[in-house]
Amino acid sequence: MQSPSDMPVPCAACESPRARPFGARRGWRYLECLDCGSLQLDPMPDAETLARAYRDEYSRAGHYAGTPEARNAAARRVFQGIGDAYAAHAPAGAAGPVLDYGCGWGGLLDELRARGIPCEGADLSRDMAAHTRAQGHPVHEAALEALEGEGRYAGIVMAAVFEHLTDHAATLEAARRLLVPGGLLVTFMPTARFARFFGKLFRLGLLRLPLPEIHGTLAPPWHTLLISASGLRALAGRHGFDIVDLRPGPVQSGNPANEALHHLNRLGWPLLGERWPLCPCHLFVLRKR
Numbered sequence: 001m002q003s004p005s006d007m008p009v010p011c012a013a014c015e016s017p018r019a020r021p022f023g024a025r026r027g028w029r030y031l032e033c034l035d036c037g038s039l040q041l042d043p044m045p046d047a048e049t050l051a052r053a054y055r056d057e058y059s060r061a062g063h064y065a066g067t068p069e070a071r072n073a074a075a076r077r078v079f080q081g082i083g084d085a086y087a088a089h090a091p092a093g094a095a096g097p098v099l100d101y102g103c104g105w106g107g108l109l110d111e112l113r114a115r116g117i118p119c120e121g122a123d124l125s126r127d128m129a130a131h132t133r134a135q136g137h138p139v140h141e142a143a144l145e146a147l148e149g150e151g152r153y154a155g156i157v158m159a160a161v162f163e164h165l166t167d168h169a170a171t172l173e174a175a176r177r178l179l180v181p182g183g184l185l186v187t188f189m190p191t192a193r194f195a196r197f198f199g200k201l202f203r204l205g206l207l208r209l210p211l212p213e214i215h216g217t218l219a220p221p222w223h224t225l226l227i228s229a230s231g232l233r234a235l236a237g238r239h240g241f242d243i244v245d246l247r248p249g250p251v252q253s254g255n256p257a258n259e260a261l262h263h264l265n266r267l268g269w270p271l272l273g274e275r276w277p278l279c280p281c282h283l284f285v286l287r288k289r
């Protein structure tokens with residue numbers, strides 16, 4: 001357990017110092033940015049500690065339970081959505097492969113390969129990297145910042161990774177270096193509005209009550225930042241990216257509540273767009289300027 005810092009923490013998304021405690025869960029505290037609405041852990045866990053936890057514990061930590069095959073099957077709709085979003089914006093004859101950063105058990109790489117898109121993965125989990133290599137995918141066992149070179153990739157895709165980062169600026173800078181000019185960064189992740197909406201509703205507005213898990217979105221220490229759309233616009237803009245597409249994230253299949261949510265979002269999104277509160281996740285396409 002870490003104690004909350006005494007100093008105001010600037011928002012990792014929009015850099016505003018205006019924040020209020022949103023709630024605590026499992027000994028960790030989330031702050032709510034009063035300007036962009038993003039939720040972030042305070043304090044941010046130390047990157048080295050988290051990297052060690054990912055390498056040694058994450059694949060068994062229960063954050064993502066089930067066999068690799070079951071996990072990939074439940075997330076197939078997400079992987080297809082990412083593939084669709086990438087294909088919709090990829091320049092014709094894109095130079096270079098696509099990197100799946102945080103490739104996990106390899107389901108998204110399978111999807112990209114099935115579409116004929118050259119691809120490779122990177123992951124910090126030793127078990128996941130070994131499993132995905134055994135499926136025939138090249139996998140780097142490294143953080144994005146540690147990958148060398150410039151302009152290596154036509155695209156970088158991240159499925160449920162962004163919310164895990166500890167230094168979002170460094171990751172975006174690494175992505176910009178590794179992408180070709182005009183290259184795409186496609187990211188699917190849980191976002192702030194859904195967690196804020198249910199985090200308040202389930203506690204009847206009493207922010208001092210412990211935070212519920214809320215569809216797995218409030219999962220410390222793994223989920224460091226649940227960004228808002230406006231927060232991502234600010235952050236991406238500071239690091240040389242434009243958001244060229246914003247879509248509701250497909251909801252994983254596997255239980256009736258998820259199915260209901262998936263279909264409800266197809267009705268609500270056309271009405272309210274990014275103000276619709278029932279999308280646990282969104283899919284963003286960023287283009288390197």
Ligand SMILES: [Zn+2]
Nearest residue numbers: 011014033036
């Ligand atoms: Zn903010």
